[in-house]
Amino acid sequence: MSNQPMGNQTNIWPLWEVFVRSSRGLSHVHAGSLHAPDAEMALRNARDLYTRRNEGVSIWVVPSEAITASDPDAKGSFFESPQGKDYRHATYYTKSEGVKHL
Amino acid sequence: MAAAPLQPVAAEASEEDRAGQAAFDRIIADDSRIEPTDWMPEAYRKTLTRQISQHAHSEIIGMQPEANWITRAPSLKRKSILMAKVQDEAGHGLYLYSAAETLGTPRDVLNQQLLDGKAKYSSIFNYPARSWADMGAIGWLVDGAAIANQVPLCRASYGPYGRAMVRICKEESFHQRQGFEILLELSHGTPEQKKMAQDAVNRFYAPALMMFGPPDDDSPNSKQSMAWNIKRFSNDELRQRFVGMIAEQVKVLGLTLPDPELRFDEETGKWIHMELDWQEFKDVIAGRGPCNAQRLERRREAHANGAWVREAARAYAQKAGQRKMQKAGAA
Numbered sequence: 001m002s003n004q005p006m007g008n009q010t011n012i013w014p015l016w017e018v019f020v021r022s023s024r025g026l027s028h029v030h031a032g033s034l035h036a037p038d039a040e041m042a043l044r045n046a047r048d049l050y051t052r053r054n055e056g057v058s059i060w061v062v063p064s065e066a067i068t069a070s071d072p073d074a075k076g077s078f079f080e081s082p083q084g085k086d087y088r089h090a091t092y093y094t095k096s097e098g099v100k101h102l
Numbered sequence: 103m104a105a106a107p108l109q110p111v112a113a114e115a116s117e118e119d120r121a122g123q124a125a126f127d128r129i130i131a132d133d134s135r136i137e138p139t140d141w142m143p144e145a146y147r148k149t150l151t152r153q154i155s156q157h158a159h160s161e162i163i164g165m166q167p168e169a170n171w172i173t174r175a176p177s178l179k180r181k182s183i184l185m186a187k188v189q190d191e192a193g194h195g196l197y198l199y200s201a202a203e204t205l206g207t208p209r210d211v212l213n214q215q216l217l218d219g220k221a222k223y224s225s226i227f228n229y230p231a232r233s234w235a236d237m238g239a240i241g242w243l244v245d246g247a248a249i250a251n252q253v254p255l256c257r258a259s260y261g262p263y264g265r266a267m268v269r270i271c272k273e274e275s276f277h278q279r280q281g282f283e284i285l286l287e288l289s290h291g292t293p294e295q296k297k298m299a300q301d302a303v304n305r306f307y308a309p310a311l312m313m314f315g316p317p318d319d320d321s322p323n324s325k326q327s328m329a330w331n332i333k334r335f336s337n338d339e340l341r342q343r344f345v346g347m348i349a350e351q352v353k354v355l356g357l358t359l360p361d362p363e364l365r366f367d368e369e370t371g372k373w374i375h376m377e378l379d380w381q382e383f384k385d386v387i388a389g390r391g392p393c394n395a396q397r398l399e400r401r402r403e404a405h406a407n408g409a410w411v412r413e414a415a416r417a418y419a420q421k422a423g424q425r426k427m428q429k430a431g432a433a
Contacts, residue, residue, distance in 0.1 A: 013412075032266070036415075052273075
């Protein structure tokens with residue numbers, strides 16, 4: 001397949017990940033990604049693309065390359081196994097059940 | 103997100119592939135979601151890249167039949183609505199390219215496949231929009247069929263695709279309603295207007311039903327897609343469900359569907375519709391529809407005409423970056 005965009009330039013704008021805060025007091029949540037030449041234009045594009053219906057009061061854009069993700073194959077060893085550690089949950093303590101305000 | 107590079111298919115599965123396949127099978131069996139950094143079979147990646155990019159291309163090409171009517175909308179209200187809808191289609195295309203890209207193929211490669219005429223998109227957009235009533239029929243029937251198709255895709259096993267579909271479905275319901283209301287207004291207007299509405303419904307009925315794809319016994323990829331939890335219902339199942347919905351809705355419009363065989367079969371609990379012209383479907387997909395050449399030509403032209411915008415944005419970003427550095431140096 002030809003990889004020659006029409007026009008004279010072939011390099012693509014960098015990829016940005018977009019995070020939108022839907023209202024004050026909530027976290028920014030990943031909405032998707034877009035291409036833009038710099039951070040300011042990424043913000044403007046993100047506003048046009050991901051908040052056409054008042055979906056947000058704040059947007060973050062982050063260069064996709066700047067994100068380091070955990071290795072999905074390392075699930076078992078990377079995330080501590082909850083096995084045998086029930087005592088970290090309040091539900092482990094049954095004798096106090098029924099005691100008020102506890 | 104930075105996706106894993108495409109892995110060449112090894113003649114013999116490595117230890118890693120076997121472990122990856124086992125984890126993949128478990129996730130699918132649990133009806134859970136696959137994410138971009140997970141191991142996935144090459145065929146799964148390829149199928150999804152094709153399906154999501156075709157879906158994105160359909161949204162982008164789908165802007166054209168309606169955009170042609172923006173300047174001729176009968177009122178300012180209708181014009182504003184139509185512009186918002188066409189803008190949504192552009193947005194939907196971008197959500198989907200964003201999802202497709204997580205599978206490892208860059209966006210400009212996908213875009214180039216469309217411009218080169220090598221990629222497919224929904225056959226429905228190769229039919230002309232001849233009258234204002236077509237804006238109604240497209241919203242009601244075409245967007246209606248798209249919604250029936252897309253709602254189950256919100257649960258597709260590939261995470262980024264499912265999430266894009268959730269966003270799209272939320273926005274799509276306004277599209278169908280505005281179309282329905284255009285037809286409703288016309289069908290309660292003058293006899294000429296009612297005739298125009300009926301004519302639009304007549305022309306879009308069969309092509310809209312064909313949007314669900316070929317019949318189940320002629321849809322070779324469906325089985326694998328269902329096994330992978332990408333597709334949840336068969337083409338025929340979704341089609342008969344959709345026919346049942348519009349068979350009721352058309353009564354509210356005071357119009358009729360051009361289908362003498364349409365009936366509800368008590369025995370099977372399914373809707374029966376007329377035989378569709380699958381040769382026509384294949385011809386349109388293969389590029390021999392009424393508007394294929396025109397649609398692609400328009401897309402190429404729009405892309406070429408936008409070149410200066412892309413260049414200007416790049417130059418602006420460069421200049422702004424330099425200015426920032428100078429400022430930082432001076433301080």
